[in-house]
Amino acid sequence: MSWEANVRKVTPYTAGEQPKGQGVIKLNTNESPYPPAPGVKRVLHEYDADLLRRYPDAGTEPLRSELAAYYDVEKERVFVGVGSDDVLAMAFLTFFNHPSLPILFPDITYSFYDVWAELFRIPYQVQALDDHFRIKEEDYLKPNGGVIIPNPNAPTGELAPAAMFERILRANPDAVVIVDEAYIDFGGESCLRLTDRYENLLVVRTFSKSRALAGLRIGYAFGSPKLISCLQDAKYSFNSYTMNSVTLSAGVEAVRDDAYFREITDKVVATRERSKKELAALGFSFTDSKSNFIFSSHEKYSAKELFEALREHNIYVRHWDKPRIDNYLRISIGTDEEMDALFAFLREYITARGN
Amino acid sequence: MSWEANVRKVTPYTAGEQPKGQGVIKLNTNESPYPPAPGVKRVLHEYDADLLRRYPDAGTEPLRSELAAYYDVEKERVFVGVGSDDVLAMAFLTFFNHPSLPILFPDITYSFYDVWAELFRIPYQVQALDDHFRIKEEDYLKPNGGVIIPNPNAPTGELAPAAMFERILRANPDAVVIVDEAYIDFGGESCLRLTDRYENLLVVRTFSKSRALAGLRIGYAFGSPKLISCLQDAKYSFNSYTMNSVTLSAGVEAVRDDAYFREITDKVVATRERSKKELAALGFSFTDSKSNFIFSSHEKYSAKELFEALREHNIYVRHWDKPRIDNYLRISIGTDEEMDALFAFLREYITARGN
Numbered sequence: 001m002s003w004e005a006n007v008r009k010v011t012p013y014t015a016g017e018q019p020k021g022q023g024v025i026k027l028n029t030n031e032s033p034y035p036p037a038p039g040v041k042r043v044l045h046e047y048d049a050d051l052l053r054r055y056p057d058a059g060t061e062p063l064r065s066e067l068a069a070y071y072d073v074e075k076e077r078v079f080v081g082v083g084s085d086d087v088l089a090m091a092f093l094t095f096f097n098h099p100s101l102p103i104l105f106p107d108i109t110y111s112f113y114d115v116w117a118e119l120f121r122i123p124y125q126v127q128a129l130d131d132h133f134r135i136k137e138e139d140y141l142k143p144n145g146g147v148i149i150p151n152p153n154a155p156t157g158e159l160a161p162a163a164m165f166e167r168i169l170r171a172n173p174d175a176v177v178i179v180d181e182a183y184i185d186f187g188g189e190s191c192l193r194l195t196d197r198y199e200n201l202l203v204v205r206t207f208s209k210s211r212a213l214a215g216l217r218i219g220y221a222f223g224s225p226k227l228i229s230c231l232q233d234a235k236y237s238f239n240s241y242t243m244n245s246v247t248l249s250a251g252v253e254a255v256r257d258d259a260y261f262r263e264i265t266d267k268v269v270a271t272r273e274r275s276k277k278e279l280a281a282l283g284f285s286f287t288d289s290k291s292n293f294i295f296s297s298h299e300k301y302s303a304k305e306l307f308e309a310l311r312e313h314n315i316y317v318r319h320w321d322k323p324r325i326d327n328y329l330r331i332s333i334g335t336d337e338e339m340d341a342l343f344a345f346l347r348e349y350i351t352a353r354g355n
Numbered sequence: 356m357s358w359e360a361n362v363r364k365v366t367p368y369t370a371g372e373q374p375k376g377q378g379v380i381k382l383n384t385n386e387s388p389y390p391p392a393p394g395v396k397r398v399l400h401e402y403d404a405d406l407l408r409r410y411p412d413a414g415t416e417p418l419r420s421e422l423a424a425y426y427d428v429e430k431e432r433v434f435v436g437v438g439s440d441d442v443l444a445m446a447f448l449t450f451f452n453h454p455s456l457p458i459l460f461p462d463i464t465y466s467f468y469d470v471w472a473e474l475f476r477i478p479y480q481v482q483a484l485d486d487h488f489r490i491k492e493e494d495y496l497k498p499n500g501g502v503i504i505p506n507p508n509a510p511t512g513e514l515a516p517a518a519m520f521e522r523i524l525r526a527n528p529d530a531v532v533i534v535d536e537a538y539i540d541f542g543g544e545s546c547l548r549l550t551d552r553y554e555n556l557l558v559v560r561t562f563s564k565s566r567a568l569a570g571l572r573i574g575y576a577f578g579s580p581k582l583i584s585c586l587q588d589a590k591y592s593f594n595s596y597t598m599n600s601v602t603l604s605a606g607v608e609a610v611r612d613d614a615y616f617r618e619i620t621d622k623v624v625a626t627r628e629r630s631k632k633e634l635a636a637l638g639f640s641f642t643d644s645k646s647n648f649i650f651s652s653h654e655k656y657s658a659k660e661l662f663e664a665l666r667e668h669n670i671y672v673r674h675w676d677k678p679r680i681d682n683y684l685r686i687s688i689g690t691d692e693e694m695d696a697l698f699a700f701l702r703e704y705i706t707a708r709g710n
Contacts, residue, residue: 002529003555004581006452006500012591015413032408041404044601049396052570053387055563058370082437085594093474097361119448119592145361174357200358208410215407215600226359236367237474239440245570246399246601 013115016318025341027332028316030154030183030293032212034264034335039253040213047246056245058236063243063251067220070255076225077195079232080251082242084182084206084219085112087231088148091202091221092116094234095176098145103175105148106135108156108325110180113148129153133287133295135160141171150180152188155318155330157289159188166191169198176227178202183291185210185265186272192222199224202231209292210265211254218243218251268292272333278343279331282350293332295325301350303327313345368470371673380696382687383671385509385538385648387567389619389690394608395568402601411600413591418598418606422575425610431580432550434587435606437597439537439561439574440467442586443503446557446576447471449589450531453500458530460503461490463511463680465535468503477501484508488642488650490515496526505535507543510673510685512644514543521546524553531582533557538646540565540620541627547577554579557586564647565620566609573598573606623647627688633698634686637705648687650680656705658682668700 016029060080068075081087096103102123105113117124127139133156140147147168152159169177179191181203191203207218221231235242254261272289279286279296286296298306307319307329318330333339371384415435423430436442451458457478460468472479482494488511495502502523507514524532534546536558546558562573576586590597609616627644634641634651641651653661662674662684673685688694 003450003531004585006450006454006530007585008449008452008589010588010592012588013595015410015595018410018412026409029410031410034408035405036407040407041402044399044402044404047396047399049399050390052391052395053389053567054381055370055373055384055386055569056572057373082594082597082599085596089593094363095358095361097363099361115592119589175361176358212408214410214596217411217596217599230359230362233365233367234363234474237365237470238444239437240368240370241440241569241572242437244437244572244599244602247599 008119010119011115013112017316019316023314025315025334025338027334027338027342028318029214030209030291030332031214032209032264032268032292033333033338034212034267036212037254037257037260039257040250043250043253044246047249052245054245056241056243056248058240060243060248063218063248063255066252066255070258071192071222073195073222074225077222077228079221079223079228080243081219081235083208083217084180084204086217086242087204087219087221088112088178088180089116090231090235090238091176091178091204092122093120094231095202096120096122096146098175101143101145103146103148104140104144106153108133108153110150110154111320129156133158135164137164137167140168144172144175146175146177147172148178148180150182151191152183152289152291154183154291155293155320155325155328156287156295157183157291157293158287159290162189162191162194166194169194169201173200176200176202178204180204182206182209186269186292187290195222195224199226202227207251207254211261212264213251213254216247216250218247268333271336271339275331275333275339278339282343282346293330295328295330297328303329306346309349310342310345315342315345363474365474366470368467372671374671378669380670380689380693382689382693382697383673384569385564385646385687386569387564387619387623387647388688388693389567389622391567392609392612392615394612395605398605398608399601402604407600409600411596411598411603413595415598415603418573418603418610421607421610425613426547426577428577429580432577432583434576434578434583435598436574436576436590438563438572439535439559441572441597442559442574442576443467443533443535444471445586445590445593446531446533446559447477448475449586450557451475451477451501453530456498456500458501458503459495459499461508463488463508465505465509484511488513490519492519492522495523499527499530501530501532502527503533503535505537506546507538507644507646509538509646510648510675510680510683511642511650512538512646512648513642514645517544517546517549521549524549524556528555531555531557533559535559537561537564541624541647542645550577550579554581557582562606562609566616567619568606568609571602571605573602623688626691626694629691630686630688630694633694637698637701648685650683650685652683658684661701661704664704665697665700670697670700
């Protein structure tokens, strides 16, 4: 039937596997190995469910104000969505509408960017990272319809300095520049403060990694009041109420508990640094990740071989059959115990093969 | 700055006011006057918040399977989204891509349809309801890029027979036909069973009205496996995880408690029928609503005047300053006590003015 002729053709993003069952060590989707702030549980357990007959706050309060207070910005500079994917999808739709120029992003990066570009029929041009998987600043100084770069980049974990983004912003007053800071809380320098000076900068964040709330779906963004207002209008034209009432309240508690947030991010960072030493001793090389994962390659065993051996052993990491990165594994940072189980398996695997 | 030149220009949908505070009688957004099923509270209160560090099920399980079982369809025929607005937005994006023909919908209808059409740059042509606010079937038999009609229609409450939709479907094998059944549970005949025979039919529903869960944001849809698979692909290209884990579990309980669902919808229907009598006695005329609201006009006092007088008295109903309907009020069905307070105010208002 020809109704199909008018269906928007897409090739969807493929998320990491979500294996279930006991004994699985899940280091494949960059989730937190620690539970969310205790206040989240309290909100759920004390929630007055009768209130759910009412629509939530369309302006995403009280979470929007709580984020504004925590990050010390006016609330007109804050946007909240259903995970950073929702924020990014809405930003692509809102800002990337140049009649002819392509948007620019790295060749090795979050693999949802080209999916959104295809979905919304936005022309794009990927810019190759250098041989050390670093952003080449000069690639983003040419005329474009928009720029999006994650910092740290994924799946490489490479951090670029905020000063690089400032130079890119200075060269691009006519396009919106998005810095995707999904992993910034694990030791990077944020571009947040640049939003005061660059009206066209959008900084996007998520609760899914550092705030241990992937299951609740909360993303947010900072920008100039004018930029955020455009994003809000598009959101109100898509779905008035994207964030449910329970999530808005639980999110507030996750933001409020700063001590807990620092505790779990510090633990992840400490485990990451220790993991780098362990992996190096096992013959792996890797970028100097500032995120909650390590992107690494073994001197002797192919990533695909290791990926499959690990998987058989119920240890899940991420591997892409893509040019340039097909010999790399992206290993999320788990608890110390989980990482030790990984290292033990790898040590045994390598020893058994006589090296 | 010229980044603004490439911003998608939109005029957002305006949702009904959400007044807060004690003593407010809120009959303006078609929310349920009753709390959600008791199982929803139980899910929240017993939820293992530690699980929230993990991503939710991208396939919207277990809610998708629960809906499939309840409505006795295969789960490949069910789609779940963040309220029916999310489902409808995604359906517009997915299905309404004809290169030239406009989509068709009534002139008086849910005022989000033209917002989505503008957002996605879909050409559309509104079809005038007849003088009794009824759909004119023949308007939807001409060539088009898609059809969307709510049944019952909003804000009129008018129900059309499923047989009319079958005739429209028969005339439109080359376009997707969406029946928006947000209010069907209050006494209408659903088009659900037609999805077996018409591959191009999408039936959209919501938990916000009859299931008293506006605050949780759950919408769903039925269609042929092929149609639903297109919608899933578009959804996976927009946001892998739209539904959070808590919502997916709470939604299951709302579906499971059929006795409670029937009890509260029956109560709303009984109050609606009594309200028709009361309003008629007060000099109102209205369509024979089969929804959870009444669309009515007074023989003597203008809708705007009554709207403002009610609002001043903390009773909120809905009024639109739009051609053809500017002399109508849409009054959501509240509890019997809330409706009695409305009638008492109106009686006093009318009596004080000597009629």
